[in-house]
Amino acid sequence: MTTGVEIAELLTRVRETTPLVQCITNSVVTNFTANVLLAAGAAPAMVDIPQEAGMFATMAGGLLVNTGTPTAEQRAAAREAVAGAGEAGTPWVLDPVAIGALPVRTALAAELAEQHPAAVRGNASEILALAGAGSGGRGVESSDSISDAAGAARELASRLSTVVAVSGPVDLVTDGTRVLRVGNGHELLTRVTGGGCALGAFITAFLAARAEAEPLAAVVAAHTVYGIAAERAAAGCAGPGSFATALIDSLAALTAAEVEAGARVWQDSEEQK
């Protein structure tokens, strides 16, 4: 069970170690993603071209592959980078954005998923599609609920020996055996583009900085901290525009004590705290 204290310690470790996070991500969210990583204390690097991505993945602390706008060069770079991450033991995260109906990204995500991601993160429709159990959502939106995807998430995690995280009103994170829930977050995250994509990068930073902590704990911690920051940002904002700005401020300002006090994480078969 991941406690608020453990979660806060992982945030502190991100801030103290400044993990270098390589992002191969979509053109819509690069700026927001980089600013989220900087606010968390990590060092973003969008190295996403062939002949550079592979070698950089051997040097980076973590790698994110997001399939949101997968150009031919990004697909080649992603293959290189995942191979480089495998050689060097760099933890990497797959965010299979909008897979299902769209053939190029769906094939890419299916191929890369077999190459030992440390975590896979998506919405319910994306996780169902990756598990081969759904037809995908409506573009980048989920048309399925977390409970629809819970079984597929556990099976996928077991089959790939990875951690699978499904974002929703309450997030689900599983390693195939244990199922944890994160109650932190805010609806405004779905009203800002990149709310989920930047979380994928945030997870990568926590995996890169986790030291002896389990991947499951790092993924849960990233969801929790991000969710608490979103709650605090939402409190004072006037709408989705100012929320996005406030989320960056909030991530930079968040204290360990606030994380400890705000964490709402529980394991299935337990009561919600």
Place this chain on the structure above:
Amino acid sequence: MTTGVEIAELLTRVRETTPLVQCITNSVVTNFTANVLLAAGAAPAMVDIPQEAGMFATMAGGLLVNTGTPTAEQRAAAREAVAGAGEAGTPWVLDPVAIGALPVRTALAAELAEQHPAAVRGNASEILALAGAGSGGRGVESSDSISDAAGAARELASRLSTVVAVSGPVDLVTDGTRVLRVGNGHELLTRVTGGGCALGAFITAFLAARAEAEPLAAVVAAHTVYGIAAERAAAGCAGPGSFATALIDSLAALTAAEVEAGARVWQDSEEQK
């Protein structure tokens, strides 16, 4: 004649139907465009690679093609997507950014314009260039005025059987016969990158959600709502940075009553309301 009540009803319809808006747009404005669409209640999807763009255009509620940074893959994707939109009857909008002197985008825009866009939107120089009547502006800026472009806009709309919208201090929207003017808007829209490009996506959302309304009415409504939101955003802001943030907030918060009260639309040969 489009009234404030009709305009407000179209905004409500966008919010209630959450149209899926596919954007093939330039790398400078993807993030802002997606956030404008989300704030309006639409669902953005930047599906802009070959082998995905065409099929997605058959599923989407509307399609935007913006020529701001037209890479080879985006050009191929745009051709696919426009063909897919044609097959499926998906309304699509052409925003011929910076055409005129620049040969690649000028040829692309001329080719696509023949394929039945529901609307074409640009500044005066771009509309003149597309009509074959001008030499284009200075990059993305217009060096011509709305009155310079009024005749070309009407002729272009008639020839292509489309709606042509020209942005300026007072916007002009025409189907070749009727000429409507929208007095809403704010000068700060020209001080923020993507102020016009995001309007192209906003128009697409209104066309996707319009149901029985005429395309002309949908395009006028989009300009009016966007302009009212800009006026409200400008009222409290400290400069172009906070204006961009406030515009997103304002689009999300705008009520039907505010739209009805704020709309300044008139038809040529009428007096301004």
Place this chain on the structure above:
Amino acid sequence: MTTGVEIAELLTRVRETTPLVQCITNSVVTNFTANVLLAAGAAPAMVDIPQEAGMFATMAGGLLVNTGTPTAEQRAAAREAVAGAGEAGTPWVLDPVAIGALPVRTALAAELAEQHPAAVRGNASEILALAGAGSGGRGVESSDSISDAAGAARELASRLSTVVAVSGPVDLVTDGTRVLRVGNGHELLTRVTGGGCALGAFITAFLAARAEAEPLAAVVAAHTVYGIAAERAAAGCAGPGSFATALIDSLAALTAAEVEAGARVWQDSEEQK
């Protein structure tokens, strides 16, 4: 020696002449860069595809080449554009982002550096790498200090007959003979993605608008104005998110008197003012 009055005059000239600044820059910072240029009074144009970039560089007031995410098309466009700039006498700026270990961008930057940039701007690790004297930084971060890079910056400036600017807590700007220091700026610029990249575009605008002023003076003026705007933005902000927004507002609002009063520039072998 560049005085506050001279610096303020250059800012006024940027605002009065609205220089057209072509940017071939990375996908992370396009939006922020365009908004910085607009706030300064310049006209951004991200024309970065082959067959357009070269001809546009002959029409533009200035050209920026930034190697942050150098796709194949951007590399071809950069070569075209630098050639076009050379033919037309358009001043151009090289920002060799993250060169050193990464082979594609390192080779590109080395090749382009020989083609008469008006200025080269980077962090200490990038300048050392371009001078052949270092191994490069850690992705986009500098792992070297300004004093480590001072000698390399002077040698590089002399060899290329250009101005070299090294960003740090105190910026160094040199033409190989004179070494100027700019004490303006704020640590939050390093916490926002594009803080340095947008400065490259800002420098380009000042070079484009400089008229009879020396390139060295224009580069120093750009650093100073940008730094003063950052100081003012930092004063009232709640973190890096609101700082980025406030920086845009601050650039737009800055008066000549504020620049004159705030400038902290000195030449080596002088005392700091």
